[in-house]
Amino acid sequence: MANQTQGPPVETLILPAPAKLNLFLHITGRREDGYHELQTVFQFLDAQDSLSFTRLVTPTLEFQCSDPVLENDDNLVVRAARLLQQWAQENQLPPQGVRIILDKRLPYGGGLGGGSSDAATTLLALRQLWQLPISTSDLLLLGLQLGADVPVFVNGHAAFAEGVGEQLTPVTPSSPWYLVVDPRVQISTASIFQHPDLRRDCPPIASHDWQSQQTENVIEPLVRRLYPEVANALDWLVEYAPTRLTGTGACLFGSFESQEMARAALARMPAQWTGFVARGLNESPVCQLLRQASTDNLTNHD
Ligand SMILES: C[C@@](CO)(OP(=O)(O)O)[C@H](O)COP(=O)(O)OP(=O)(O)OC[C@H]1O[C@@H](n2ccc(N)nc2=O)[C@H](O)[C@@H]1O
Numbered sequence: 077m078a079n080q081t082q083g084p085p086v087e088t089l090i091l092p093a094p095a096k097l098n099l100f101l102h103i104t105g106r107r108e109d110g111y112h113e114l115q116t117v118f119q120f121l122d123a124q125d126s127l128s129f130t131r132l133v134t135p136t137l138e139f140q141c142s143d144p145v146l147e148n149d150d151n152l153v154v155r156a157a158r159l160l161q162q163w164a165q166e167n168q169l170p171p172q173g174v175r176i177i178l179d180k181r182l183p184y185g186g187g188l189g190g191g192s193s194d195a196a197t198t199l200l201a202l203r204q205l206w207q208l209p210i211s212t213s214d215l216l217l218l219g220l221q222l223g224a225d226v227p228v229f230v231n232g233h234a235a236f237a238e239g240v241g242e243q244l245t246p247v248t249p250s251s252p253w254y255l256v257v258d259p260r261v262q263i264s265t266a267s268i269f270q271h272p273d274l275r276r277d278c279p280p281i282a283s284h285d286w287q288s289q290q291t292e293n294v295i296e297p298l299v300r301r302l303y304p305e306v307a308n309a310l311d312w313l314v315e316y317a318p319t320r321l322t323g324t325g326a327c328l329f330g331s332f333e334s335q336e337m338a339r340a341a342l343a344r345m346p347a348q349w350t351g352f353v354a355r356g357l358n359e360s361p362v363c364q365l366l367r368q369a370s371t372d373n374l375t376n377h378d
């Protein structure tokens with residue numbers, strides 16, 4: 077990371093990285109490698125991080141982040157950029173460089189997928205900035221190396237997901253207003269998946285009729301028991317709207333008919349939690365903006 081270079085920037089892309097919700101989450105089995113087979117629906121939110129990518133004339137990778145805790149070589153943004161540099165090298169393409177600045181706005185480690193989304197935006201942006209001839213299916217495979225949630229953000233459409241989250245069928249659920257509550261509790265995804273009491277035997281459902289099936293987040297009962305503060309937040313929000321945990325938590329969301337209703341509930345939220353109101357999106361704004369960028373609306377040639 078952070079090899080400072082003096083080369084003048086020649087091109088900049090500024091792109092969002094939207095959050096996601098798991099509208100439901102079922103576990104249908106466990107693979108031999110310990111990973112769990114899931115069924116879930118991912119929907120995006122119009123709440124996002126923001127990233128800027130500036131092409132450098134030297135083949136170096138610079139990374140800055142508004143949150144110092146995340147400004148390191150392990151950041152998924154840096155790892156995504158390295159994977160693409162490696163892909164270019166394996167394909168005998170000339171090495172290229174970039175300066176990436178991440179403006180971190182989403183809470184992380186709470187089931188909103190912000191880190192995965194940052195990684196996906198990085199893969200999509202650098203393919204375009206570096207003009208790499210990599211197919212979307214190969215980009216999805218690179219994304220999967222970074223995390224189970226990355227492919228849906230690369231694909232850019234709300235999806236019914238299976239496998240560990242990489243087998244995607246596009247879906248178009250309704251787009252309510254959500255109040256997302258962060259009860260400010262850290263939950264380790266790995267420890268939840270290792271827990272003996274986790275339910276792992278959900279009967280598989282078909283992608284085309286998930287909305288007519290009884291669905292739930294099967295992780296929720298366990299998280300309720302282990303983290304009373306999350307249970308308190310779920311019990312508070314359900315008084316206002318249908319409420320669920322997203323991913324392995326600790327964030328939860330209520331679905332509202334209008335922005336005003338969601339905001340009214342947010343105004344009454346206990347002060348020890350944080351929250352925000354956002355609209356559900358079935359298309360990620362990233363692909364749309366990249367299409368515009370390719371016609372020069374977002375690309376600034378210096
Ligand atoms: C379960 C979800 C639903 O969206 O939870 P959230 O992370 O969003 O809360 C995700 O698929 C999580 O994806 P991601 O956060 O990328 O997980 P990874 O880093 O790949 O894995 C973290 C750890 O969780 C466990 N794990 C993860 C995914 C999975 N399908 N089975 C697992 O058993 C593994 O022990 C792994 O070591």
Ligand SMILES: Nc1ncnc2c1ncn2[C@@H]1O[C@H](COP(=O)(O)OP(=O)(O)O)[C@@H](O)[C@H]1O
Nearest residue numbers: 151152153184185186187188189190191192194
């Ligand atoms: N760009 C990033 N943004 C957020 N977290 C990141 C990033 N890169 C690496 N991480 C690590 O990934 C973990 C999971 O982050 P995130 O994807 O936002 O949440 P979740 O997987 O719970 O939905 C964080 O706790 C952090 O340690």
